[in-house]
Amino acid sequence: MTEGDSAGISLETKGTAGQKIIVAILLLIPLIVFSITPLYNHVKPELMGLPFFYWFETVWLVVSAIMFLGAALLLNKMEGSK
Amino acid sequence: MNNVEVLAVFVSLFVLFVGLGFWASRWRKGDLSDLGEWALAGRRLGSYLAWFLVGADLYTAYTFIAIPESLYVKGAVYFFAVPYVGMTFGVAMITMPRLWKMSRKYNYVTAVDMVKDRFNSRTLAMIIALTGIAAELPYIALQIYGMEAVLNVMIGQLVASNAASITEVSLIIAFIILAAFTFTSGLRGAVITAVMKDIIIFVTVIAVIVVVPMAIGGFGHAFASMPKLPTGSDSLAPLFLNGFISLSIMSALALYLYPHAINGVFSTSNTKKLRISTALLPLYGVGLALLALFGVLAYGAANALPLIHKYGALTTVPSLIYAYFPPWFVGFAFLGIFIGGLVPASIMAISQANLLTRNVIKPFVKNLNPKTEARMAKYFSVMFKFIALLFIFAIRPLYSLQLQLVGGIIILQTLPSVFLALYTNKLSKWAVGLGWLVGQLSALYLLVDANFIVTKGTSITTVFFKFNTPLSFFYTGAVGLFFNLLVVAVGTVIARAVHPQPAVATSD
Numbered sequence: 001m002t003e004g005d006s007a008g009i010s011l012e013t014k015g016t017a018g019q020k021i022i023v024a025i026l027l028l029i030p031l032i033v034f035s036i037t038p039l040y041n042h043v044k045p046e047l048m049g050l051p052f053f054y055w056f057e058t059v060w061l062v063v064s065a066i067m068f069l070g071a072a073l074l075l076n077k078m079e080g081s082k
Numbered sequence: 083m084n085n086v087e088v089l090a091v092f093v094s095l096f097v098l099f100v101g102l103g104f105w106a107s108r109w110r111k112g113d114l115s116d117l118g119e120w121a122l123a124g125r126r127l128g129s130y131l132a133w134f135l136v137g138a139d140l141y142t143a144y145t146f147i148a149i150p151e152s153l154y155v156k157g158a159v160y161f162f163a164v165p166y167v168g169m170t171f172g173v174a175m176i177t178m179p180r181l182w183k184m185s186r187k188y189n190y191v192t193a194v195d196m197v198k199d200r201f202n203s204r205t206l207a208m209i210i211a212l213t214g215i216a217a218e219l220p221y222i223a224l225q226i227y228g229m230e231a232v233l234n235v236m237i238g239q240l241v242a243s244n245a246a247s248i249t250e251v252s253l254i255i256a257f258i259i260l261a262a263f264t265f266t267s268g269l270r271g272a273v274i275t276a277v278m279k280d281i282i283i284f285v286t287v288i289a290v291i292v293v294v295p296m297a298i299g300g301f302g303h304a305f306a307s308m309p310k311l312p313t314g315s316d317s318l319a320p321l322f323l324n325g326f327i328s329l330s331i332m333s334a335l336a337l338y339l340y341p342h343a344i345n346g347v348f349s350t351s352n353t354k355k356l357r358i359s360t361a362l363l364p365l366y367g368v369g370l371a372l373l374a375l376f377g378v379l380a381y382g383a384a385n386a387l388p389l390i391h392k393y394g395a396l397t398t399v400p401s402l403i404y405a406y407f408p409p410w411f412v413g414f415a416f417l418g419i420f421i422g423g424l425v426p427a428s429i430m431a432i433s434q435a436n437l438l439t440r441n442v443i444k445p446f447v448k449n450l451n452p453k454t455e456a457r458m459a460k461y462f463s464v465m466f467k468f469i470a471l472l473f474i475f476a477i478r479p480l481y482s483l484q485l486q487l488v489g490g491i492i493i494l495q496t497l498p499s500v501f502l503a504l505y506t507n508k509l510s511k512w513a514v515g516l517g518w519l520v521g522q523l524s525a526l527y528l529l530v531d532a533n534f535i536v537t538k539g540t541s542i543t544t545v546f547f548k549f550n551t552p553l554s555f556f557y558t559g560a561v562g563l564f565f566n567l568l569v570v571a572v573g574t575v576i577a578r579a580v581h582p583q584p585a586v587a588t589s590d
Binding site: 009010011027028030031034035037038041042043046048049050051052053054057058060061062064065068069071072073075076079 | 158161164165167168169171172173175176179180183184186187295300301302303304305316317318320323326327330331353354357358360361362363364365367368371372375378
């Protein structure tokens with residue numbers, strides 16, 4: 001890594017206000033859903049013998065990964081080719 | 083069960099593991115007498131390897147041993163680990179690309195380098211570095227408990243007597259070997275062996291989740307056989323809501339404050355790859371969720387229960403595997419769990435050594451040349467591994483998970499100086515230092531209160547559970563962080579009223 005590279009790194013996030021809002025939504029939804037435990041603290045409906053409490057959280061890991069990936073791709077696009 | 087076959091597969095794969103660890107020093111060859119090369123693998127990792135490396139921080143004995151044990155003994159509250167891994171990568175998506183950019187822009191090797199710059203204070207930087215080092219110790223100790231759990235089952239089933247002392251000697255030998263290859267290969271050794279470890283673990287988790295439920299009549303049967311556990315069985319007992327929420331949110335905030343996680347971030351080659359690998363890490367958590375459920379599955383597994391009773395709840399996962407799989411697979415899976423403790427222990431010791439050399443010793447030594455700096459770090463990485471080993475011979479917590487949670491309380495108090503400082507340079511160093519102190523002391527007070535007054539020293543617990551107070555059943559780390567942030571906010575307002583100009587080096 002050269003000195004030139006380090007000087008050129010910008011800490012500002014580029015992109016339009018609309019893009020930033022979409023990124024914020026994609027990142028915040030999983031954080032909010034996981035934080036509201038009463039939302040998923042139920043036994044029914046069960047899935048393959050698993051109470052709702054257990055399978056809902058596990059499925060949300062996959063949903064979170066998809067949302068985070070969406071945010072990551074958008075952020076990478078906003079950052080441009082550098 | 084042919085226990086010799088188990089041992090033979092285990093030992094053969096361990097030899098392969100060690101070979102990979104030493105070979106790694108030649109992989110993507112760099113000058114290993116340079117600290118950035120040794121501790122950050124030359125900062126050239128792409129998305130896949132960064133995913134494996136940071137994943138290796140997550141898939142540790144915490145996942146294989148501590149969470150299933152806690153779920154088995156105490157029940158639903160310990161499923162908090164699932165929201166924790168769901169949320170922690172959201173926190174990382176927000177904070178880590180910015181920290182990465184600052185690290186390249188200003189040439190930081192550790193997060194503490196940033197703290198030193200932001201607050202223009204060597205003393206504060208040193209406090210934060212020592213906090214990181216201290217917080218890693220119980221986390222490494224937890225890894226050793228996990229390794230010990232596997233050996234207990236394997237050796238206990240193999241020999242009639244002296245199993246305990248053979249286990250101890252084996253652990254020490256494994257640590258000497260690990261120390262040798264960490265010394266030689268640095269983070270490269272950890273990355274390469276992390277890939278091997280994770281492949282074995284993925285195969286094991288999938289095999290167990292398919293085979294065991296079929297053998298015992300499904301999860302329905304396991305839940306039906308589950309007794310009423312203290313914190314809830316088929317869902318969370320309402321009393322533990324505070325605990326569940328505070329444990330998951332605080333753990334999510336804590337992971338990326340740990341030096342070893344930040345080390346993984348700094349070793350990636352660019353922010354785009356960092357974002358993609360971070361975004362996909364919750365998928366790793368699915369494995370964690372399944373492993374946590376093994377704690378429930380055990381109740382329906384009639385063949386595994388006698389082993390769990392004999393060797394303790396710490397061996398919930400090894401016992402399940404031992405009871406339902408052929409010997410070669412048991413050896414394969416046990417090796418996976420064993421190196422699942424070793425690899426993270428190596429990464430953690432590297433990051434401790436990195437901090438100690440760069441942020442605690444270097445400021446005192448004039449003209450420390452890069453070669454000496456790297457050599458020092460290598461020796462310190464050996465030292466920290468053996469401190470952790472001593473730690474476990476000295477302290478026997480009733481539940482292994484509590485070790486990681488103690489580490490969490492300590493590391494959480496660095497949140498204002500690291501995460502908040504990423505976004506603002508207006509915080510007063512005095513307020514942040516005082517906030518750290520108040521946070522640590524208030525959490526320590528609650529910890530002592532919970533352990534010596536409520537449980538009378540019979541176990542370590544990190545959840546504060548005095549009835550009739552609004553703080554009941556909160557993770558003590560959350561209470562400490564609350565007071566910490568309060569002091570930082572009030573202190574900064576006061577400090578800025580006295581000295582309106584923040585004295586900082588970097589102004590972004």
